[in-house]
Amino acid sequence: MNVTKLVISSLVLFLIMIFFVGGVYASPIITVGTDRNSYYLGEEVVFSGANTISGNVSLFIKGANVPQTYLTNATVNADDTWTTTFDSTVYRSLDPGTYTFYAASDVDIFGDVTTFKSDCAYASVAVSMKRPSLSATADSDTVTQGDILTITGVAELPKENNGILYYIFGENYFSTNMASVTGTSYVLNIDTTNLANGQYFVVVQHPMYDRLFNIGPVAAENGGYDIKMNAQGDYASDSSMILFNTNDRQSANAAEALCQALDTQNIDESYVCVSFIVDSTQGNLLSIIKGTHSSSYTNGDILTLSGLNTNSDYVHIYMDSPKGNREQLSISPIAVSDKTWIWTCSSFTYAKMPELGT
Template identity: 25%
Template structure:
């Protein structure tokens, strides 16, 4: 009598497999920014961003974070660690749907009185002076200031002589995910090829690079099929001027001469680019080495074919020998439904025994 594992064990095994797959999926790499830095940083939509720094005095109420852009404002707080450091994360969901443009993160410190004297009223969309209980300006909703105007007004409000709060800011730009492929040119068969380009994806993000033959056509058996290429995943490296870099290397010694298509696509972000290049013959004159063939001089010729239902197919080559292939009868294929029914019946019988 056969014993089968309990259903609970099977479910647990499936869950473990799914968790292993989930942990194997690469995550987008976050960009870390420090308030007060003057460096120009560009991120792509969907890139997480960490804001890190030091807040002296260890304020008990934490720090107030103002995230401001065109038609966008988000205000929240973050606690300060025991060593006076802090970290605030703009998650992928925060940046995925942002419009392209400039964004400012302002970090507000409550200073000596231990409270924020300039606050955001989410119900009205107003920035308010806590000391006077009077509104200062509209930052969200109808009639609100936009982008740089809102940031300037907020900086003036917190920097007022009657307010003891202080602040630091960091600026970055958001753009749609994009990547480019640098020109490749023609290559001689056997050369190492380095394909590279730029992208605004964060350093540490992954791209898939695929090199495939662009000239695949049905060919005789004595010729190479022309199916050759390479592929793999590359990691985005830090660049400059808001553009990071990537690079992929392949050996063309196994490439059949012809045209090739390079495709680069994001693993997590919707970004793609393509380019073409040509592999030329490496042999003398018009002679090309064809990968996959044991000998480039293989030839064949058929002078006559006779069909006979009894004796089979008789082929007469150019040589004196005659080859007769015996007649064969192909069995009718068993329907898939019959196979599945048989397997199901077998399993049922085993369960009952």
């Protein structure tokens, strides 16, 4: 009886040893997986798995607008594992969506074309490819000269990217720089100390799928910056073409020219544009003298405003309505004397006043 038990135990131990010596897997298999369920277009997708059937794994892709297409192959390691990457920048025509990737143990080859072998063992995995998003919001649309304007936003970047590019266009003014992205957020703090009164445009640019800035600024020998473009590579390369020089275009015209170039079909960059106004005449309002009316006016009332201005020698008066309209009330600049100013409208009879409201 003891001999029988010993024989059975030895047989079980022998079978267990065969299982582990022969490999981790009891039967021929092939598997495939990724480290994430979704990636941004422009990222590298990492695939890995096991293959006990053959010494190579061939990777294919298939999607709604993509026929089953061979991508690459990977050599199976001694421990039956394999890994490979898919660089989505190579396939710039991919649209956002879900794609199925196949890991095949064998392929058919017709001439130079590698095709999927329908009767071979394979495994598949679904991967979502997302479009990176970009946004920008300024904390104010009008800022007093010398204050800091803060722009915050979201920039979803593939991990291989180093940041975003931004430009500031104004009358006789241009600056540009890179901004780092923490997680998916970024912050731009714009110092307006050296900015003259007027409107400015900020264009924030995302490199998108190819992880390259195809459009960007290069310091020109004769002054200013050349905005250059290379649809097939980096904007600073020798094969780039000059779109315009920042000394030749100003403010809105330059910002519009840049945005039109970024909208070109063969440029994959995305961008957002925000504007703001620098107004050195904005001061601290001292008082509003409203005569016999405490909170409202009717046509014909006298309106008097006064305040402080330590930034310039004049003030302009504007009025904002609930509808978002802005009307200039003072026809000519109001002189500042001893850092104070006063303005009186003796005939408050503006035709648009009933429309403008409070």
